[in-house]
Structures are given as C-alpha cells and as structure tokens.
Amino acid sequence: MSHESPNLAAALQKTGLFSNLTPSELQLLAARTVRKLFSSGELLFSEGEPCTGLHIVSRGKVRIFKTSMSGREQVLAVEGPGSSVAELPVFDGGPYPASVVALEDSEIAFISRRDFHAYCMEHPDVALKVLAVVGARLRRLVGIIEELSFTTIRQRLVATLVKLAQAEGKQTPRGLEFRLPDSHQEIANQLGTVRELISRNLMRLQAEGLIEVDARHIVVKDMRGLNALLEASS
Amino acid sequence: MSHESPNLAAALQKTGLFSNLTPSELQLLAARTVRKLFSSGELLFSEGEPCTGLHIVSRGKVRIFKTSMSGREQVLAVEGPGSSVAELPVFDGGPYPASVVALEDSEIAFISRRDFHAYCMEHPDVALKVLAVVGARLRRLVGIIEELSFTTIRQRLVATLVKLAQAEGKQTPRGLEFRLPDSHQEIANQLGTVRELISRNLMRLQAEGLIEVDARHIVVKDMRGLNALLEASS
DNA sequence: GTAGCAGCGCGACTTTAGTCACTGCCCGTA
C-alpha cells in the first residue's frame, strides 16, 4: 500500500450520499463502518449470496458483473473511489443480483444493513440521495439493455473507442492516439461478447481505414467515419 | 368506464409504498394527487421528456419500453394496478429513460415531483419503501440483461411459455393447455426480437414434439423437455 | 536461456438472428 488509508469520513463524503451531513454526523456514521481490504482479483461477494450491507469503494476499482453457466461474463458497471456498490439489496432484502470483484487492490468501507437502514430513517435526505444514486444506476442498466437489444457488437465497440479517444486520446500528426486500458477479453466482457469478435472488429475497422491498430495502441484516422457508424440505425 | 374509479387513498395503499401510513396521512397524500385517464394505446410520456412526477397505476395496465431508431421495441416491464412507474427520475431529476404506453384504458394517480419529494422528507419510511420498489425494478432489469446477453431467443420463448403454463395452464388429457395472452408481435417486443422468430420457434418446438400450437392455443406435451432446454447453458 | 503462460490474430465453420416478400385466415363493417 503506497499511502495511508484516507480518512473514512472524508471517503464517505466523496460518495455524494452524505455530502450534506455535518462533520459530527459523518463521524458518527464512520464509526459504524468497517474497513475491508481486497486485493486485485478478490471477490467482494457473489451473485445470489444474501446481502449483508452497503459497500463503498474508498480506494481502488471494482467490477460488477454477471456470469453465465457457459462462463461468459457481462459487466454491469465498473466503480471507482466514492461509488457505492449494492445499494439496492440493502433495502429490498433480497440476495445480491450480481457479483463484484476488485480489479485493483481496493479499500472498501462497509456498513451493515441494519445500521444503514437505521441511519436512513434518521436522515431522510440521505435516503433521497441514495435514491438518486440508484436512479443513476438504473439509467445505466437501461442503457445496457438498449445496447444489447438494438445495436451490433461493431457499434458497441466503436462507441467505446470513441469514448476512450475523447477521454484520453492525444492529438498527433497521425490522428487521435490512445492505448486500450483493458485486454480484448475484458472489453469483450463489457460488451457482452467474446474475445475474437473484438479482435476481428478492430481489424475490420482498420481495413476500412477508420483506425490503425498496433496491439493495444490505437490511432483514430477518421473520427467522423466512426461517428457515422453510430448514427446509423442505433 | 364500467365501474366507478376506486378511492384514491385505497389505490395508493395498494402500491405498497404507503401501506403503513395512517388513513389520515393517506388522505393528505391523496389530496396532492391528480387523477389522469388514458385510453388504450395512449402514451403516458415518452423517453427523453423531462420528468414531472410519479405515476401510480390505479386501474388498467401499462407497458414500459424502449424504441430503437429502426422501429424495434424492447419492453422493460408491464405494470398493473398498484404499481408505480417512473419512481426514479423523480429523484435524480433526469429525463425519463423510457416511454410508457397504456395497454388498456387506464387510470393513473399522478403526484408531482415537488410534492412527492417533500412527502418523502416527512416520511422517511416511505422513502425506504420506494427504495425497495426501485430495488425490485433493478433486479428485473438485471434479469433482462442476463437474458439478452446469455440466452437465445428460443430459450427466452420457452421460459415465457413455461411461466404462462404454470400461471394459467389447465391440466387436460392432452397436456397442460393455455392461450397466449398477447400477439406474436407483442411477445417479440418483450423478448427483444421480431415477430417471425416467435412464429418459427413455436413451430420448431411443435416439430420437436414438445408443444402443440393452434394459433394462440398452446398445449404443453413435454414440460420436462421444455425445462431441459432452459437448464442447458443458461 | 527456456519453459510456460497470457494475450492476440486468424481461418474455417456452424448457428442464430434478422430481413423481405408473399400467402392465407379470420373478422368486422361498409
């Protein structure tokens, strides 16, 4: 661990769930949390297990995903510091609907179901904040459904390329350059497909002159052309 | 309209959101709601519109769905009396993520964003109830994602047949009989595909001896066989 | 160094999904 773990109260505040609580209230809540450490690749919990409480990522990165019987994965979300995970089963009492794994060494603030429940009763505005967070999650899920049911893998791939290019691309004489942050396998998981299709589609985009691929290094030659692929019949 | 509209307070209570409020509190809330009538086929609102408030179905049936640019539909949920619709954008303030249409002549209790917001601040337990409802919705969405990304249309169709057979099937000498409640087109929308595939898959199941099809009349000949199709690599 | 392993490229193939165009049926109504 490279640096000392941040103050828990501060981490809680970052979530947005608790941003308008007084420092003393935050301390009170922080007192009820347990800090848990997970190393990269470790499971926080698995789909189907009974829900024990709310998890908040204070450091690191986690992936929420579903696994099929044949071993395929579908990523529902990747959450970084300040995000909460499993807000919902805390309230409806059911089992976790998906599994969560740490993608990096991560630190998680954990609040038990009971405690958080009680806390929400005392602080109605916190409950509303939680609703807003859950709302955002719902929106993302609807977005995934839309993609799965209306778009091709090619389009989904182009969409993620465009997003990455805009987020971390660097303008060079050759075009907008960037590196893929994940392996083909991981991208496939996120798009709900298999590795080969990522590879093939990248090659195909290259053959069409829209991008250039060298392992994980990507050069966008024709951003306009990429966007055109997204417009058509999404 | 065949019968008089039910008492609003009673309708609210049915939602489960308000089940532990006192009658006088219910009356207070009911006073803040507006009754709206929609005839079959009418849109309650469309995807992308700014959210104005919470809708509660007190009579009738509504469908929540997404539409693609090419005209395909993906049904997210069908809600009957007592269910709320669009709980989430009420809190995160964003636009509606999907469209909602009345499938029958329906009566909707409408509560404005402001009023409901204020109400939740006064009654934290209501907010928690809403969270539970949203939780259930989230679960269903995750279920849809799982289906879309891991199963074939054939399997999804078999799953709905099994569900329908168990719900409303009648045991006869020939097998478990029931009628499809919707047109092939509607089933296709719910499974996220096109009419032809429903027709073809039904015929294929018939050819395999698992069911018998006569228009909308279905006889399940081999329930065990149908379930076997679901087990395999879901 | 080299053995092992993860990641990637790719060809050949099968299966599933989707499209288009048309036919026929039932039913209500002009």
Place this chain on the structure above:
DNA sequence: TACGGGCAGTGACTAAAGTCGCGCTGCTAC
C-alpha cells in the same frame, strides 16, 4: 357479400454472432 385490416405461417436469403483450433509473440519466473 365484398373489402380491408390485423394477425399468423413460411420460404429464401443475408448478416451477425459465436465456436474451434492453431500459431505467433512477448513476457516472466525459474
């Protein structure tokens, strides 16, 4: 009765997705 509309069945086809198998590279651990 004739006409039209909604719904269902179907053949022929294309496109997309997924599977299998293999070979290559580059890295790391021993």
